[in-house]
Amino acid sequence: MAKSLLIVCRQAPWSGPGAREALDIALAGGAFDLPIAMLFLDDGVFQLQPAQKAASLQQKDLTANLQALALFGVESLYASSRSLEERGLSATALSPTAENLDDAALTALIAQHDQVITL
Numbered sequence: 001m002a003k004s005l006l007i008v009c010r011q012a013p014w015s016g017p018g019a020r021e022a023l024d025i026a027l028a029g030g031a032f033d034l035p036i037a038m039l040f041l042d043d044g045v046f047q048l049q050p051a052q053k054a055a056s057l058q059q060k061d062l063t064a065n066l067q068a069l070a071l072f073g074v075e076s077l078y079a080s081s082r083s084l085e086e087r088g089l090s091a092t093a094l095s096p097t098a099e100n101l102d103d104a105a106l107t108a109l110i111a112q113h114d115q116v117i118t119l
Helices: 018-031 042-048 063-068 081-086 103-111
Strands: 005-009 036-040 076-080 099-101 115-118
Touching: 005 018, 005 042, 005 103, 018 036, 018 063, 036 042, 036 103, 042 076, 042 081, 076 081, 076 103, 081 099, 099 103
Parallel strands: 005 036, 005 115, 036 076, 076 099
Antiparallel strands: none
């Protein structure tokens, strides 16, 4: 049985290559039917904000990659409730939809995965 993988995204989509690399890992792993989940923490929750204007920052928009996750079997998406609140983001406006977790649930989520990658 394949080991479960949790990818923790901590970077905003425009702050460097980390956000894109996390999505690339998830899509590649999903293509091979690996059990993958993604957790968006800190500025990583900005990746779930719809209608980003990446072109104005001379960046490539990650929205299509995020929407493709489900097509590759990556359907377990989580966001830190605290990170959303600290950044003034509404949990109901996320795209794609992610399950919001408090700190205790985050700890449990991390513990239940065999491998964790943080970007």
